[in-house]
Amino acid sequence: MLRPTRTTVLLTAGLVSLLGLPATAAAAEPATHLYVDNTFTRCSDGGPGSDAQPFCTISAATRTVQPGQTVHITPGRAYNENVVVDRGGLPGKPITLVSELEDASKFKLAPGRTLTVSGASHVNISALDAPSGVRVTGSTDIGLRGLTVTNNPDSVTIDGGSSDVRLQHSRLKTSVRVEFARDVVLSRNEIQGYVHPAVVAWDATGLVVTNNTIRRDCEAGIKLSGGSNGAALFNNVVHTDFEAGCGDPGARYGIEVAQTATAGTRADYNLISGPFTADRIAYKWADAPYADQATFHAGTGQGAHDILTPTSKGVGAEDGSPTVDSADATAPGVLLTDHYGRETSDDPRVPNTGKDGGHLDRGAFELTDGLVGVRAELEPAWAPTGTTVKVKATADSRWLTGLTYAYDFGDGTAPLSTSAATAEHVYDKPCACTVKVTVSNKDRKQFATQVAAKVTANTPLTAAFTAQPVLPQANTPNALVPPLSVEADAQTSTLPWPVERVDVDFGDGAQESRSSLEPVRHTYKQPGTYKVTTTLKDVKGATSTTERNVEVAYTPAGYVAVHPARVLDTRTANAPVQGGTATPIAVPVHYYSSGPHHTAGASAAVLNVTVTGASEDTHLGVWPSGQARPATSNVNVKAGGTSSNTVTVPIGADGKISAQLNSGKAALIVDFVGYYQPNAGQRFAPIAPTRVVDTRTAGGALGGGQTRTVKVAGVNGIPADATAVALNLTGTGATENSHVIAYPYQDKRPATSNLNLEPGKDKSNQAIVPVGPNGTITLYTNSGSTHLVLDAVGYYGTSGTTLFTPVVPQRLADTRTTGKLAPGAATTVTGIPASALGAALNVTATDTTGPGFLTVYGHGGVRPDASSLQTRPGETVPNHVTTPVADGRVTVWNSYGGANHVITDLFGYFTQG
Incomplete structure (x- = not known):
């Protein structure tokens, strides 16, 4: 049950004001609801017991509760208190104690703590776990529902002249003792007695024990003594085979009624299970034992419809049980809901042997049809308009009879209600419809399921497909997606029937087949234009083929x-x-x-x-x-x-x-x-070559085994948040063969190299170096000494502007076919895409006549005061060059050292991201 909110209370007060009633009249009425919550940090026993500030203890509520009020008790932490209810309600205005979440869990008293209703009237208590006991004494009109009591052998007691006490739907691992009380009703309880009878009465007139499941231990299942006259014992299931360390208590009985309690007492439609032996006897009535039902009925006139079974096996809410549909639905105290609150059900598989052909079950539990769900299948689930489709429902039910099926085909037509587990339908227009199937039993319990129906136009099969690159996604950057991967998707085809086979020829000799209409992926070895052919075959044998040219290319990254x-x-x-x-x-x-x-x-x-x-x-x-x-x-x-x-x-x-x-x-x-x-990493910002380090003018040569940390980000136009810097690294004046490493973290030098040096030779190599702490990188040479010159040509980071598109390596220019580049001359290299803002080139100088250098820069720009590679007579010198591009062109300028042949190869280019 849901907790009434403060808004509800305020709204009620507002309505009173609208009706023009005096404000004092509204204030005089007590709140309908009180709250108890020992888990709430702002609870207070001195507070109002409101939703906003509940009581901390149940006792605080029972001391202040007024007639007509309901006390909502939050379950969770056990309440460590003895609870006494000694205030009364009024007819039609009872006092109610109930779990805040009655349908989900019970409020609980701590072990050793008890509930007592004393001298009270018109009180209802629901969903209580009181392991150590409940007592009702000297009280009238008391309703106890959904109790759990587990610990003590005599922990449920109704006495002291109490009357009209109803104990229902409860689970009691204890005896229920009724003494000096009248008109007490025990119904739909599960009761397990121990050393005492499960139900024992003394001077309890008008006691009703109906539809309980009783397991007795060392004494009788039901025992009436003293002046317990006028009792009604009906529809109970009493198991006598439960025993736990009784020793030798003598004879034990399923139902025992003393001579002093027989006046007006009736017993019928009970079931008693054995085994029956000399000390395990079904009945004792008026102090005389009866071993079987026939003798009992003949001797007492009672139990005409009783059933005795040799064992408790197979007795209860299960198939084949003699309790099913065999009780007296007119007996005193009958409830039409069982121990769990389920409504009674008529098992259509067995005859109704209950009184007057009734179908009530004996005991606390009712065998229901077990309806817990339904499944549905549609055949065919995909078909063109005008096709008859059939839906088959399968109920998860014990009985599979007495069920009603409602079919809603999801196309706006009226639902069909029938007792048949199948139904047929013809769709007259295409749709992606949802077929809903609802099954109901006679107890009005319902379950529903749904199945998709794809209804297509009744047209010929016509193949079509889309093709798009398959790229790694930013949220799954490590997924395996090779470059030049393409996905062909034929779901744009016109399909009257489901596809049985999809064949794709990718135009490079590769083919793929699928048994259903799903995208097909393929990775090409190289970019280009490919003729892709897709052929479809549907379940009716029709085929259709289509083809188109697909452009396969690398994606900016x-x-x-x-x-x-x-x-x-x-x-x-x-x-x-x-x-x-x-x-x-x-x-x-x-x-x-x-x-x-x-x-x-x-x-x-x-x-x-x-x-x-x-x-x-x-x-x-x-x-x-x-x-x-x-x-x-x-x-x-x-x-x-x-x-x-x-x-x-x-x-x-x-x-x-x-x-x-x-x-x-x-x-x-x-x-x-x-x-x-693609969809990962940082963008690149190309810049005109900018000198960031020259040890010839600052710091001196770098000695062998030494390191030098230099700042490359946050200076020279490179932002401080750059993650990597592209540098042209030049070594000059090396004293011996050595190598140079450029790396981000001074204490984590890798076992790699960036530049190999020889004495007397100027050598260059471009490096892309991750930026370390505070925008720095570290330089190291393994032997000798050398001067180092670093020219930045770009950086990577969040402020970068371009993405890189790789290309199949290709030669753009070779002056060996056009003539050498003279000292001080420049040549223009074309063939780079016009949209490129930068390019990754391999530039090679060969057949050099004198030492010097080449500078590569964007066409039409100002030549920077920096070199891209060093040229040496008699040697062929290559270098990786990252450079700005303008109009798809770059300029290569030769220094005044000597003539060179220049070869330029393209490996990729940068475009606006």
Whole structure:
């Protein structure tokens, strides 16, 4: 039951005012409801007992309750008090104590605490758990419902001249003792006696014991003594086979009525279960024992319709029980709801042997049809208009008879009510309808279920499909979604009947089949335009085919910086790579507990690739696994030398990239520094190359084994919240062979490298370095000393403006076919998408006539005072270059050191995000 709110009380007061009654009259009326809640922090026994400030104890309420008031008691924590009700109500205005959540739980007294109703009248108490006992003494018109008493052998007592006391729907693991009382009714209770009779009466006139289930221990099930005349014992189930350490108490009886209690006492329609032995006897009446029903009825005139069973097994609210539909529905004290409050039911499978053909069950419990639910099936669940569909209902019921089914087909037609478990219907227009099936029994209990009906137009099958890229989602960034994945969805097709088969030809030699109409995913090895064909076959055998060209391309992505990690070093296995043979490299973007695995949803990887110990002058190319080797290069190395370069490369459908030497053999070292992924990472902001560190003018050369921390974010136009910075790292004046590492955390130097140096040579390499504490990065060289020059070319962060789109590596320009770039001259490189704001290039200088450098910048912009790569006579020098782009073009300027051939390869570009 729901607690009445304060709003209800205020509204009532408002209505009184509207009627023009004096305000004093409203104030004189006590509140209809009082509240008790010992779990409420603001409860008070000195307060009003209102919803806002309830009493803390039940006793506080019983001391103040007035006729007509209901005390709502919150269950939960046991009330540690002896409760006494000694105030009375009035006819039609009882005092009521009830659980606040009567239908869900009972309010409870602590062990050892009891409830006493003394000298009171017109009192109702419901849903109480009083483990240590209840006593009604000297009281009139008392209703006790839904009690639980468990502890003491004689803990329910009605005495002291009490009258008109009703104990109903209760579970009592104790004896019920009625002494010096009259007109007491015990009905629909489960009572289990122990060392005393389950129900014992002394001088209790007019006692009614009807429809109880009684389990007796060492004494009688029902025992009437003294002047307990005029009693009515009907429809009870008395089990005599319950025993727990009785010793040898002598003969025990199911029903025992003393000679002094027989006047006006009646007993019939009871069931007594055995086993019946010399000391377990069904009846004792007027002090004479009777072993069976026939003898009992012949000797006393009672029990004409009693049933005796040899055991309690199979007796009760279960199939085949003799209690079912065999009681007297006209007996005194009969309730038409059982122990659980369920209405009585007529089992259609058995004859009604109750009085006058009634169907009431004996005992506290009623066997119902067991209706607990219903299921429904629709055949066919998908069909065109004009098709007859059939719905079959399956009731979860014990009886499956006497049920009524209501079918609502969800299309606006009138529902159909029938006793049949099936129904047919014809839809006359398409719909996504919901068929609702409701089953009801004769007790008005109902359950409903529903099933979907898809009704389509009665037109031919016509295939159609949509195609869209499949991308990793921001809320599931680690889901495996390879780049160049496409989903073909044929749900836009015209489908009169369900589809039995869907065949998709993706146009690259791959095919997929499905047995239902669901999206089909496929990952292409390389971008391009593909003819995709979809064929449908429905359950009636009709087929339809459609095709269309689908553009497959890489998707703009954000950058995710990671702590640099080495993913390949062929020196450790003494297994150099061989010219002409591709080497697969797994890129561990996503980590599981068992170690690095696949690339999740990454579309491109950023690597530092080093080639060392080359057997001859050669170059290395890197490209996506599964694609043809492009005519591009990434690392150029001389025989016996070491060369490294940053590489940005798309990831193949298998989560790998490929690397191949043009000729000879060499050791290959690959360091993983970050990746690009759609719907993840940070955006990039390209900037004109800006010098952030030059140890030649500040700080001096970096010595071997030393570190130097420099600030790169929060200065030079790079915001403080940048997560990574793209830098062109140049080493000059190196005193010996060494390598340089740029990393974010000073105390966590990785076992990777960014730049390999040789004495007397200026060398450059671009690096994307995560930003460490306070916007800094740390520089380290392993041996000798060297000057370092750092030029920032962009940053990644929340204020970034562009996303990266990888491309299949492609050559944009090669001056070997047009003539060298003279000292002080510039060349324009085209072929970058017009929407690009930046590009990731690999720029190579070769056939150099003098030392110098190249500077790459956005076409039409002001040439910055910074270099993109250092040129050296007699050497081929590559470098990864991230640069702004204007109108799809960049400018490459040659310093005044000497003429160069310049080769420019494109690996991706940045567009507005």
